[in-house]
Amino acid sequence: MRNERSARFEELYEAHLGHVTGYVRRRVGDADDAADVIAETFLVCWRRLDDVPHGDEARFYLYGVARRTLANLRRGERRRRHLAARIGGNLAADLASAPVPDEGHPEVGAALRALREGDRELLGLASWEGLDNGQIAAVLGVSRNAVRIRLHRARRRFARELEQRGAGHMVVRASAAPSKGRPA
Secondary structure (H helix, E strand, O other): OHHHHHHHHHHHHHHHHHHHHHHHHOOOOOHHHHHHHHHHHHHHHHHOHHHOOOOOHHHHHHHHHHHHHHHHHHHHHHHHHHHHHHHHHHHHHHHHHOOOOOOOOHHHHHHHHHOOHHHHHHHHHHHOOOOOHHHHHHHHOOOHHHHHHHHHHHHHHHHHHHHHOOOHHHOOOOOOOOOOOOOO
């Protein structure tokens, strides 16, 4: 039974892939979207193999599946556009009121940009997002200990960058700042 089913699907796939591909490509501009629609069309074909007619009728059936899959793709795109338009105004307002990291202190921004992306991410999660080591570990998918070590090193590199830019006075030494759960 399994071999018959597989053989029938392979025959359908080989016989109609070109037709379905042409049908979809003429309706979708993006090659990745077209590939997704084609894959979904043949997935439906596999799942509903017993419903697929024989002969030329199979091609028409597959066109119908592709047509419905395309409709789903377009509905999803419309929903995403409407959602983006709805939240766009709120996002613009939020961005306008969000603090800019180097506002008033361009040397801070320059020092941050000089760091590796990983260091910037760690410092941002700790400073701007206010996350503790455990929360940062969850975001990055690493251990708390790894975060502690990486964050310590990132802070050292950031302090060096600030000092090189003549902003060493902005560096807060670890010993001067009390950490959570420890007395100053």
